[in-house]
Amino acid sequence: MQPFDVHTGLVVPLDRANVDTDQIIPKQFLKRVERTGFGQFLFYDWRYLPDGTPNPDFILNQAAYRGATILLTRENFGSGSSREHAPWALADYGFRAVLAPSFADIFYNNAVKNGLLPVVLPKSAIEALFDRAAEGPFEATIDLAAQTVALSDGTTYAFDIHPEHQRRLLRGEDDIAVTERYLASIEAYEAAHPLPPLVK
Amino acid sequence: MSRGTIVDKIWDAHHVVRGDGGLDLIYIDLHLVHEVTSPQAFEGLRLAGRRVRRPDRTMATIDHNVPTDDPFVIDDPIAKKQIDVLRENCRDFGVPLFDLDSDRRGIVHIIGPELGLTQPGMTIVCGDSHTSTHGAFGALAFGIGTSEVEHVLATQTLWQAPPKTMKVNIVGTRHPAVTAKDIILGLIARFGVSFGRGYIFEYAGNVVREMTMEERMTVCNMSIEAGARAGLIAPDETTFRYLEARPFAPKGAAWEAAKARWAALTSDPDATYDAEVTFDVSDLKPVVTWGTHPGMAATVDGVVPHPDDYVDATERESVRRALEYMALAPGTKISAIEVDYVFIGSCTNGRLEDLRAAARVVERIGGHVHPRVKRALVVPGSKTVKRQAEAEGLDRIFKNAGFEWREPGCSMCLGMNPDIAPPGARVASTSNRNFEGRQGPRARTHLVSPAMAAFAALTGRFADFEESRAVLAAAGGGRGAAV
Numbered sequence: 130m131q132p133f134d135v136h137t138g139l140v141v142p143l144d145r146a147n148v149d150t151d152q153i154i155p156k157q158f159l160k161r162v163e164r165t166g167f168g169q170f171l172f173y174d175w176r177y178l179p180d181g182t183p184n185p186d187f188i189l190n191q192a193a194y195r196g197a198t199i200l201l202t203r204e205n206f207g208s209g210s211s212r213e214h215a216p217w218a219l220a221d222y223g224f225r226a227v228l229a230p231s232f233a234d235i236f237y238n239n240a241v242k243n244g245l246l247p248v249v250l251p252k253s254a255i256e257a258l259f260d261r262a263a264e265g266p267f268e269a270t271i272d273l274a275a276q277t278v279a280l281s282d283g284t285t286y287a288f289d290i291h292p293e294h295q296r297r298l299l300r301g302e303d304d305i306a307v308t309e310r311y312l313a314s315i316e317a318y319e320a321a322h323p324l325p326p327l328v329k
Numbered sequence: 330m331s332r333g334t335i336v337d338k339i340w341d342a343h344h345v346v347r348g349d350g351g352l353d354l355i356y357i358d359l360h361l362v363h364e365v366t367s368p369q370a371f372e373g374l375r376l377a378g379r380r381v382r383r384p385d386r387t388m389a390t391i392d393h394n395v396p397t398d399d400p401f402v403i404d405d406p407i408a409k410k411q412i413d414v415l416r417e418n419c420r421d422f423g424v425p426l427f428d429l430d431s432d433r434r435g436i437v438h439i440i441g442p443e444l445g446l447t448q449p450g451m452t453i454v455c456g457d458s459h460t461s462t463h464g465a466f467g468a469l470a471f472g473i474g475t476s477e478v479e480h481v482l483a484t485q486t487l488w489q490a491p492p493k494t495m496k497v498n499i500v501g502t503r504h505p506a507v508t509a510k511d512i513i514l515g516l517i518a519r520f521g522v523s524f525g526r527g528y529i530f531e532y533a534g535n536v537v538r539e540m541t542m543e544e545r546m547t548v549c550n551m552s553i554e555a556g557a558r559a560g561l562i563a564p565d566e567t568t569f570r571y572l573e574a575r576p577f578a579p580k581g582a583a584w585e586a587a588k589a590r591w592a593a594l595t596s597d598p599d600a601t602y603d604a605e606v607t608f609d610v611s612d613l614k615p616v617v618t619w620g621t622h623p624g625m626a627a628t629v630d631g632v633v634p635h636p637d638d639y640v641d642a643t644e645r646e647s648v649r650r651a652l653e654y655m656a657l658a659p660g661t662k663i664s665a666i667e668v669d670y671v672f673i674g675s676c677t678n679g680r681l682e683d684l685r686a687a688a689r690v691v692e693r694i695g696g697h698v699h700p701r702v703k704r705a706l707v708v709p710g711s712k713t714v715k716r717q718a719e720a721e722g723l724d725r726i727f728k729n730a731g732f733e734w735r736e737p738g739c740s741m742c743l744g745m746n747p748d749i750a751p752p753g754a755r756v757a758s759t760s761n762r763n764f765e766g767r768q769g770p771r772a773r774t775h776l777v778s779p780a781m782a783a784f785a786a787l788t789g790r791f792a793d794f795e796e797s798r799a800v801l802a803a804a805g806g807g808r809g810a811a812v
């Protein structure tokens with residue numbers, strides 16, 4: 130996974146609450162057996178009109194937001210299904226971080242595992258960022274080690290992140306490789322808790 | 330801090346490593362796998378030269394993609410490929426698979442319980458958010474993403490932050506027309522679609538104790554719709570009676586030993602929870618959703634709300650957008666909403682009891698699917714459910730009334746197979762999500778109980794409260810004694 134340390138990018142405001150994973154990546158695109166190539170289907174039903182042409186009203190289609198890498202949105206982002214295709218699609222499209230007052234639990238985990246940084250900011254900060262967005266496109270710099278989101282005018286917002294999630298994102302570390310270092314503990318657990326084969 | 334709860338007890342019994350950087354490494358007793366969220370995980374194993382650590386604790390089935398008219402004729406080449414890839418992966422990695430020709434195949438959250446694979450005290454995961462269903466048995470069961478699927482396949486463990494627990498008391502006297510589906514929809518409508526975020530629910534209270542296993546599964550299934558990753562219920566005699574003699578449940582002396590162990594799986598009288606809510610169902614009536622998330626719901630004596638009823642600006646905007654998508658005018662009576670499609674099935678309501686409740690309503694009203702209703706699908710949750718339903722003659726009741734009787738699968742719950750509703754169609758659905766486009770691009774979903782879905786199929790609209798009392802109550806609130 131791609132490590133995350135400091136990232137500066139264009140912020141695109143998606144002014145909706147409870148954006149669910151069905152909207153992030155509709156199910157008709159879940160049939161691929163690869164991890165890549167989902168970006169083209171991101172927010173498909175919002176991004177495209179029924180005839181397949183881009184919906185000019187949808188924010189991601191506006192020229193000023195081309196190349197945006199930071200998504201600004203409202204509470205409970207990523208609710209619904211466990212599909213990891215949602216962070217895959219966001220990352221594949223080019224997003225490196227999502228700023229929201231809250232995230233659905235499974236989405237949050239999936240994002241962290243894919244180097245997509247979910248940044249939880251207080252509601253007031255999110256409100257201020259939406260106000261800022263109303264004035265026109267702007268960039269932000271996210272510093273994961275310092276746990277800050279900074280704007281060019283010097284405004285800075287601090288955020289919390291679980292230290293273990295932070296560490297793994299900073300290193301871009303593969304979880305399985307980390308766990309394999311605990312193989313002896315797993316074997317000891319299995320010896321102490323013998324589980325008969327369940328499915329034969 | 331949560332202490333002495335059933336969740337804490339299961340957690341404590343599954344530690345492999347405690348608290349490295351604040352995350353615990355916990356052991357997984359049962360890993361369920363399906364075709365949609367697993368291919369990239371197996372591919373990851375292959376690339377890294379890893380194997381599946383406990384194939385004997387892993388079980389795969391095919392449910393999301395499969396056509397329900399003839400499961401063997403898969404026209405969609407990408408769906409077919411996903412199924413073929415699962416077969417290949419199961420063969421290569423030694424994972425047991427309930428394939429299309431297996432008489433035990435079905436929706437992953439239906440077959441785990443009905444085969445007795447799901448047992449109290451277990452940790453259970455699956456690359457599917459409705460894994461919370463298995464919590465009905467007093468198991469700690471939650472959905473995971475594909476990277477975590479790969480992690481569990483490789484190590485049989487998972488890194489998790491220690492759980493926060495919320496006690497959800499469901500109390501009061503339940504009206505006979507009120508089903509488990511109405512209770513969980515009512516709970517979410519009351520407390521919101523994210524009140525459970527960060528928590529594991531423990532459902533308690535007299536109403537939960539009185540529920541059948543099927544009803545408990547319906548409730549636990551939709552915990553995720555309240556934002557909770559998992560929801561569970563302490564096992565009791567109802568649980569044991571359901572599990573006894575199921576194919577993979579322990580037998581003989583092992584059964585007695587297991588039962589004694591399971592009986593101890595309760596929260597201590599002085600257990601502490603991180604949060605607690607109480608929901609009194611005494612005044613609850615059957616529920617129908619009117620919006621685009623499961624919390625946007627009203628009882629059958631109610632009306633579609635007005636966006637201006639909401640104080641919060643974001644919420645007002647969500648409601649306005651939802652009503653526009655749903656093509657509903659504020660003030661419309663719930664019982665005046667007319668439906669075009671009916672879907673009875675899914676891991677929420679595709680069990681035998683659900684089909685019985687629906688069939689009983691069909692018999693009671695009599696006649697035929699309403700001319701306005703273009704299609705009414707009944708999709709049993711598994712081959713086992715289908716077989717049992719046919720043995721009771723439920724299939725004939727449905728078919729005689731003009732319903733389609735299908736092969737098991739997820740079907741129109743998410744429409745990854747050919748079962749989708751066309752743009753603009755209004756669906757009465759017993760599934761769990763009414764998100765935009767869930768049942769087909771621009772299709773409109775109303776979540777309801779099986780009894781209500783059957784009523785809508787025959788009358789072309791939802792029941793009002795008087796009709797509910799008369800008709801749905803006869804279905805035993807979904808308690809489904811044989812028809």
Ligand code: SF4
Nearest residue numbers: 459675676739742743
């Ligand atoms: S029936 Fe619906 S909710 Fe359940 S597993 Fe299938 S798609 Fe998911």
